[in-house]
Amino acid sequence: MKTIRPRPLTPAEFAPFGDVIDTRGQPDMVINQGQCGRYHDRAQLDFADGRAGISLFVATPRSLPYRLEMVERHPLGSQTFIPMTHQPFLVIVAPDEAGTPGAPRAFLTEPGQAVSYHRGTWHGVLTPLHAPGLFAVVDRIGPGENLQEYWFDTPWIVEAP
Numbered sequence: 589m590k591t592i593r594p595r596p597l598t599p600a601e602f603a604p605f606g607d608v609i610d611t612r613g614q615p616d617m618v619i620n621q622g623q624c625g626r627y628h629d630r631a632q633l634d635f636a637d638g639r640a641g642i643s644l645f646v647a648t649p650r651s652l653p654y655r656l657e658m659v660e661r662h663p664l665g666s667q668t669f670i671p672m673t674h675q676p677f678l679v680i681v682a683p684d685e686a687g688t689p690g691a692p693r694a695f696l697t698e699p700g701q702a703v704s705y706h707r708g709t710w711h712g713v714l715t716p717l718h719a720p721g722l723f724a725v726v727d728r729i730g731p732g733e734n735l736q737e738y739w740f741d742t743p744w745i746v747e748a749p
């Protein structure tokens with residue numbers, strides 16, 4: 589059985605796959621007469637010939653160990669997941685190896701962290717670990733096929749950390 593142990597999500601480890609959006613450290617700018625810190629422009633968004641769309645997802649909470657049967661990617665745009673609750677969630681990505689995903693990597697977010705997958709990054713579908721699995725999602729709206737799925741011959745098991 590192929591297993592993966594999730595690691596804490598860090599910008600450095602996640603960099604090949606996407607951006608981590610969070611409020612660690614000092615804000616990039618203080619606005620609104622000093623009443624608000626702005627963590628400015630924290631993800632590389634890409635919508636190719638489409639446009640940005642904002643949606644809300646209510647996803648079924650999963651539990652660990654988690655059976656990963658499929659990863660997907662969006663060849664035409666980035667995809668950003670912003671939790672609307674202060675709960676960690678599971679993030680799964682995989683490197684591309686000549687058009688198919690390599691060994692997946694799993695991360696657990698800190699409460700308040702959001703992620704943005706680069707255009708074309710193999711990833712697991714949205715995987716909350718607590719109810720409600722409520723997320724704002726920014727991704728591409730536009731023509732063309734923007735979803736490619738890859739089903740593993742045998743599932744990976746994402747273990748508890």
Ligand SMILES: NC(=O)N[C@@H](O)C(=O)O
Nearest residue numbers: 660667711712713714735
């Ligand atoms: N298909 C869809 O809208 N969501 C997936 O892309 C996902 O990453 O959860």
Ligand code: NI
Nearest residue numbers: 660662667713
């Ligand atoms: Ni997706």
